[in-house]
Amino acid sequence: MEFTIQNTSSKARAGILKTAHGEIKTPIFMPVGTLGAVKGVGFDALRNDIQAQIILGNTYHLYLRPGAEILRKAGGLHGFNGWDRPILTDSGGYQVYSLSNIRKITDEGVEFRSHIDGSKHFFSPENVMDMQRIIGADIMMAFDECTPYPAEYDYAKKSMELTHRWLKRCYDHFQKTEPLYGYEQGLFPIVQGSVYKDLRKQSAEYISSFESPGYAIGGLSVGEPVEQMYEMTEMVCDILPKDKPRYLMGVGTPANIIRGIGHGIDMFDCVMPTRNGRNAMLFTRNGIMNIRNKKWENDFSPIDENSPLPLDQQTTKAYLRHLFVAGEMLGPIIGSIHNLAFYLRLVAEAREAVLAGDYETWAKEAEASCSQRL
Secondary structure, rough: EEEEEEEEEEOEEEEEEOOEEEEEEEOOEEEOOOOOOOOOOHHHHHHHHHHOOOEEEEHHHHHHHOOHHHHHHHHHHHHHHHHHHHHEOOOOHHHHOOOOOHHEOOOOOEEEOOOOOOOOEEOHHHHHHOOOHHHHEEEEEEOOOOOOOOOOHHHHHHHHHHHHHHHHHHHHHHOOOOOOOOOOEEEEEOOOOOOOOHHHHHHHHHHHHOOOOOEEOOOOOOOOHHHHHHHHHHHHHOOOOOOEEHHHHHHHOOOOOOOHHHHOHHHEEEEHHHHHOOEEEEEEEEEEEOOHHHHHOOOOEOOOOOOOHHHHHHOEEHHHHHHHHHHHHHHHHHHHHHHHHHHHHHHHHHHHHHHHHOOOHHHHHHHHHOOOEE
């Protein structure tokens, strides 16, 4: 796995990350395919309309179903679902964090109950690495504890230290094991530390001591004020290795992404474009639109006049509103495809601005236009 920075504009970067399943042009947004599928969106649409270069799968969910045995027989997730481009897998740390009522964290790992049938399971740094080997993700994430917000300083410190101990075990086990399907996989460590500057600095310095093809920032966008998220992101980016990609996990709105790129982030993921798309909220270059609003009932203009996507040009606002009001499943599908295509165009525009050396000018205009309500 190889990362090449092609140009910088202030702290923003444009690069290429080479993986076994293809090149990723950064900055990049990665659609979330928790169960090996992006909700309501087929792979043809992901490849051609959305132009996704990489998607996510989730270790926790894929472990529970279809399970390790089926995935291994299929030759990993690529063989199972037919996606031939890169895949990144979350370690399951965030899902375990969200199961706070049905899990127990110890130094050894996490004991938890399945959200499906209540059955008891155990994740350790080692078996999470084994599961991601079986999934066959191009990029594997270290097992971490996602610190909740708000968190007292002492809790955040102990949580970060646990993440660091787990990282060492992940890294050692990763080094001892081989890929199962004949291609290279990379392991990304994760920075934690909540919103405490000294903890974030300590964590960023610690994970930077591990030779890895990339590094991630976790535990943000979990309820903290957005300005604190920006502050933590910028500070951590200034510490992480300059020649490796940086991944801000679970972020976010178009404005969050524009700011994150400006701080030096290269990779993003979030359920927001698909979740909001399923709920009639569309992102456009002119602002955010709730297509259920009655104001669109007689508007026969395209849902996004500025979009090159045929679906956006062929579908009117009035028709899409009708689909949502009528409960027709096509509405959420169109909303999801539209939003994902918008996110991918946004990061592509950002990339062009970095290559042109004028990111800050572009970002100021783009953030203002994307954030207004229509």
